[in-house]
Amino acid sequence: AAAPSKSYTITLLPGDGIGPEVISVAKNALKLVASLEGFEFKFKEVPVGGAALDLTGVPLPEETLSTAKGSDAVLLGAIGGYKWDNNEKHLKPETGLLQLRAGLKVFANLRPATVLPQLVDASTLKKDVAEGVDLMVVRELTGGIYFGKPRGFGTNGNGEEIGFNTEVYTTHEIDRIARVAFETARKRGGKLCSVDKANVLEASMLWRKRVTALASEYPDVELSHMYVDNAAMQLVRNPKQFDTIVTNNIFGDILSDEASMITGSIGMLPSASLGESGPGLFEPIHGSAPDIAGQDKANPLATVLSAAMLLKYGLGEEMAARRIEAAVLDTLDRGYRTGDIHSASQKLVGCKEMGEQVLKSIDSKV
Numbered sequence: 001a002a003a004p005s006k007s008y009t010i011t012l013l014p015g016d017g018i019g020p021e022v023i024s025v026a027k028n029a030l031k032l033v034a035s036l037e038g039f040e041f042k043f044k045e046v047p048v049g050g051a052a053l054d055l056t057g058v059p060l061p062e063e064t065l066s067t068a069k070g071s072d073a074v075l076l077g078a079i080g081g082y083k084w085d086n087n088e089k090h091l092k093p094e095t096g097l098l099q100l101r102a103g104l105k106v107f108a109n110l111r112p113a114t115v116l117p118q119l120v121d122a123s124t125l126k127k128d129v130a131e132g133v134d135l136m137v138v139r140e141l142t143g144g145i146y147f148g149k150p151r152g153f154g155t156n157g158n159g160e161e162i163g164f165n166t167e168v169y170t171t172h173e174i175d176r177i178a179r180v181a182f183e184t185a186r187k188r189g190g191k192l193c194s195v196d197k198a199n200v201l202e203a204s205m206l207w208r209k210r211v212t213a214l215a216s217e218y219p220d221v222e223l224s225h226m227y228v229d230n231a232a233m234q235l236v237r238n239p240k241q242f243d244t245i246v247t248n249n250i251f252g253d254i255l256s257d258e259a260s261m262i263t264g265s266i267g268m269l270p271s272a273s274l275g276e277s278g279p280g281l282f283e284p285i286h287g288s289a290p291d292i293a294g295q296d297k298a299n300p301l302a303t304v305l306s307a308a309m310l311l312k313y314g315l316g317e318e319m320a321a322r323r324i325e326a327a328v329l330d331t332l333d334r335g336y337r338t339g340d341i342h343s344a345s346q347k348l349v350g351c352k353e354m355g356e357q358v359l360k361s362i363d364s365k366v
């Protein structure tokens with residue numbers, strides 16, 4: 001074979017708990033699809049979270065951030081665990097993740113909720129409602145009420161104690177998340193639903209105005225608008241109507257968790273966080289699962305699918321991404337299941353074996 005024409009540097013952040021187990025599987029899948037697609041990866045593995053606390057005393061060492069910033073994409077396992085819940089310095093491993101997101105300036109969080117035909121019974125919804133759901137929530141991640149000022153505690157005119165927060169969005173913040181959403185919709189089913197509360201909130205009125213104005217630049221994307229209360233209802237009533245959803249930070253926080261419960265398989269769900277330029281951050285939505293860590297029980301597919309998102313949204317390697325997605329479906333079709341998605345008559349396997357089967361599927365689909 002010819003020497004690879006392209007090379008990408010990937011920062012691997014295994015982190016804590018099941019993180020190292022699932023990252024190892026995803027790394028092997030990435031290596032294999034790269035060789036099939038004629039490019040190569042240079043992997044740099046650095047510590048984050050509790051693992052970094054133990055090694056260096058901080059959850060995000062400078063070297064970890066600079067390595068991540070200097071790479072083409074970042075793949076994270078999971079962060080945290082009981083071990084660090086009450087450490088002497090009161091440094092939480094999870095602050096490492098917040099610092100990493102801030103350091104990489106990622107403002108768009110992409111969370112797909114796909115009900116795979118093989119796992120339709122895991123859904124919390126009735127089979128006919130769940131079947132065929134394939135949607136993506138694009139959440140604004142760095143603005144809105146979680147960060148807006150003024151915020152704080154005080155007293156009102158009656159001397160009563162108050163807590164207050166502010167929902168603020170600038171046109172710049174809205175435009176950049178809207179662009180990510182239009183581009184995402186374009187790579188998917190071509191439909192974008194913008195969710196807001198424009199009947200009540202000024203920040204939402206501006207949101208709707210800007211999203212509507214930008215739509216003319218994406219004539220191939222069909223735009224609709226929905227109030228968030230209705231969207232919450234529609235997500236459980238008829239989730240199939242959605243392709244790509246774009247919404248602000250707080251609404252996206254809630255709707256993306258709601259959407260993930262439609263699938264019912266926490267071990268299967270990937271995510272991506274993207275910035276304007278610079279590397280994106282890709283990670284499973286599940287946590288470090290300390291209850292099963294180190295036991296070869298973790299489902300690696302959420303991280304494998306995060307690697308597929310890395311290829312598609314981080315590097316633009318859509319063919320390689322499709323190879324991984326197809327291999328995950330093929331592995332499930334062949335009956336392999338980790339404990340979290342296992343039911344009678346299927347082959348119960350551990351994390352490593354599941355990884356081997358994914359590689360086999362990638363190979364067999366060449």
Ligand code: ATP
Nearest residue numbers: 080266267286287288289290291292298299300340
């Ligand atoms: P965090 O605060 O880090 O999100 P959490 O306690 O909310 O952590 P998880 O760590 O995701 O949530 O674990 C929730 C449950 O789901 C646990 O019982 C865990 O074992 C299980 N779980 C999570 N991820 C996986 C996985 N990849 N494979 C199998 N089981 C998993």
Ligand code: MG
Nearest residue numbers: 285286287288
């Ligand atoms: Mg959690």
